[in-house]
Amino acid sequence: xxxxxxxxxxxxxxxxxxxxxxxxxxxxxxxxxxxxxxxxxxxxxxxxxxxxxxxxxxxxxxxxxxxxxxxxxxxxxxxxxxxxxxxxxxxxxxxxxxxxxxxxxxxxxxxxxxxxxx
Ligand SMILES: [Zn+2]
Numbered sequence: 001x002x003x004x005x006x007x008x009x010x011x012x013x014x015x016x017x018x019x020x021x022x023x024x025x026x027x028x029x030x031x032x033x034x035x036x037x038x039x040x041x042x043x044x045x046x047x048x049x050x051x052x053x054x055x056x057x058x059x060x061x062x063x064x065x066x067x068x069x070x071x072x073x074x075x076x077x078x079x080x081x082x083x084x085x086x087x088x089x090x091x092x093x094x095x096x097x098x099x100x101x102x103x104x105x106x107x108x109x110x111x112x113x114x115x116x117x118x
Pocket of ligand 1: 095096097098
């Protein structure tokens with residue numbers, strides 16, 4: 001009877017630990033997959049967000065047309081437009097505000113170093 005109790009307790013413990021491991025594994029795979037689909041580097045994504053924040057909130061320009069400011073930024077950075085837009089679209093960034101609110105650094109496991117400035 002006591003052994004049943006012990007193994008039951010251990011079973012629960014192991015199960016929880018294994019579950020946590022699996023969850024972490026899953027999360028790592030998910031992040032790796034996300035980074036594979038994203039052609040921008042962490043710094044570039046941060047730069048794009050800063051640009052959008054300045055354009056949208058600083059100058060008070062509304063999101064009038066899809067990806068207008070994002071395309072402006074791509075041109076300024078001299079990046080491959082199709083490639084970047086495809087990457088952003090993978091994460092729900094189909095207009096400037098969606099890029100700002102949906103394509104966030106945490107989706108790729110990149111720390112928000114300057115979250116205080118956002
Ligand atoms: Zn928008």
